[in-house]
């Protein structure tokens with residue numbers, strides 16, 4: 001599904017990612033973990049086409065998309081749900097969802113995904129005519145993920161989906177990620193909640209100062225002493 005080879009990206013000439021390579025097979029959940037400021041968000045933004053590359057290549061479904069503009073990557077099935085959700089708080093729940101759907105011309109698919117959102121999260125259905133800004137943090141995250149699904153992704157990238165979500169809803173967020181995978185969608189996940197992320201991930205990558213320093217199955221990384229000490233406080 002995705003092959004990222006040796007990508008680099010910077011902010012005003014200051015490198016944020018120096019050497020990141022990763023791959024995702026179709027249908028996998030893959031987690032990127034690492035401390036604050038190590039380049040996880042920048043990696044997702046570079047893959048989405050929002051941050052320019054200084055080097056390296058990105059292949060999506062066998063095609064080189066390194067120079068393809070961000071909006072075209074969405075049409076090709078690569079969708080990012082950004083950190084902090086970036087909803088339109090004054091638009092209604094349904095309007096936010098429909099904005100996710102404008103890249104697809106298939107009305108039947110749009111309707112089906114809308115129904116999935118309302119069936120899975122009854123609160124979104126009940127409050128579809130209310131402003132998105134009135135939802136709780138966790139509900140807004142669910143809305144943001146559903147808005148991403150409305151673009152009919154093959155690969156959905158989630159940046160810190162449990163950020164700002166009340167503990168009782170965090171479990172629901174991770175269950176939803178698994179539901180998304182069951183729909184045949186590949187998931188690339190960046191999370192501060194390292195334990196939860198590696199629990200549901202098939203594989204994971206650890207990023208430190210802009211480089212991939214470790215990779216392995218979710219279970220192997222969870223059992224790794226360095227990972228446990230650095231990120232799990234064990």
Ligand SMILES: Nc1ncnc2c1ncn2[C@@H]1O[C@H](COP(=O)(O)OP(=O)(O)OP(=O)(O)O)[C@@H](O)[C@H]1O
Nearest residue numbers: 011015016017034035036037038039040041042043
């Ligand atoms: N808009 C920006 N302008 C300048 N520097 C930035 C910008 N965004 C990120 N950086 C820098 O790039 C580096 C990588 O940041 P990035 O946000 O990718 O890390 P992260 O691992 O996702 O951390 P966090 O979880 O805190 O977002 C950091 O040194 C950060 O300060």
